[in-house]
Every structure is written in C-alpha cells, then in structure tokens.
Amino acid sequence: MKRFAPKYYGATLVDKKEKRFALVLENLLACHSARPSYLDLKMGTDCVLKKPGTPEYVEFAVIDASTTTREHGYRVTGYCLCRDNRVVDHVIEGDYNHTRTRDQVKDIFARVL
Numbered sequence: 001m002k003r004f005a006p007k008y009y010g011a012t013l014v015d016k017k018e019k020r021f022a023l024v025l026e027n028l029l030a031c032h033s034a035r036p037s038y039l040d041l042k043m044g045t046d047c048v049l050k051k052p053g054t055p056e057y058v059e060f061a062v063i064d065a066s067t068t069t070r071e072h073g074y075r076v077t078g079y080c081l082c083r084d085n086r087v088v089d090h091v092i093e094g095d096y097n098h099t100r101t102r103d104q105v106k107d108i109f110a111r112v113l
Contacts, residue, residue, distance in 0.1 A: 004028075034085045039112045040078040045070050067100050076105050079112055 006026035014020045029036055046064060050057035067075040081089040089111070 035080075035082040035087070037081045037112045038079065039076060039108065041074055042069070042077050043074045045073050068102055068105055072102055072105075074105070076108050079108055081111055 006028050009024040009026070011021040012024055014022045029038065046069075050060055064070055064075075069075045076091075078091050079089075080087055
C-alpha cells in the first residue's frame with residue numbers, strides 16, 4: 001500500500017473560527033513526467049463535512065445511501081485513466097452514477113491499477 005497511500009505529514013488549521021483542519025499529505029503524482037492514471041477514493045461510511053439538518057447534509061446522505069459508502073465504507077468520486085500520455089476515460093467528481101455498486105468500484109480499481 002505504500003506505493004498508493006501518501007505519507008501523512010500532519011494537519012494544518014484552515015479556519016480558526018470554526019476549528020477546521022486539513023490533512024497535509026504527500027503528492028503522489030509529483031514524480032510523474034507523463035500523465036498518470038489516478039483514482040479519487042473517499043473512505044468512511046458517512047459524510048462528516050456537512051452540518052446535520054442542512055440541505056447539503058441531506059443531499060450527501062442520499063448519495064451515501066445510494067453508493068458503496070454505507071455498505072462497504074468507501075466510494076469512488078472520480079478517476080482519470082491515461083495511456084500513452086492521453087486521457088482515455090474519466091469521471092469527474094459529482095458524477096456518482098458510474099460507481100454505485102461494489103462491482104463497478106472493483107472494475108475501476110482493475111482499470112486504474
């Protein structure tokens with residue numbers, strides 16, 4: 001997993017008033033001269049970035065319930081497949097219809113790796 005998981009360098013304060021922090025992680029794409037394929041994977045079973053009861057929280061609760069998030073603890077929110085320095089397939093963040101089942105996520109993993 002070391003090849004795929006970035007090094008963790010700590011956290012930095014983003015918003016002092018709301019006490020929000022951001023993780024500082026290694027950029028795994030920095031060493032690539034050609035376009036690498038990549039996968040944006042969200043881990044966890046619930047969206048914690050939104051305040052309960054807000055419209056955004058309700059929207060993400062619906063997304064979480066209709067993707068692999070609740071059942072398996074992860075979902076793919078985007079990916080980009082490159083071959084010969086060209087993009088051959090991609091899904092942008094927010095297009096969750098492509099990765100709603102475990103088999104779809106496994107297929108994307110197989111294509112990216």
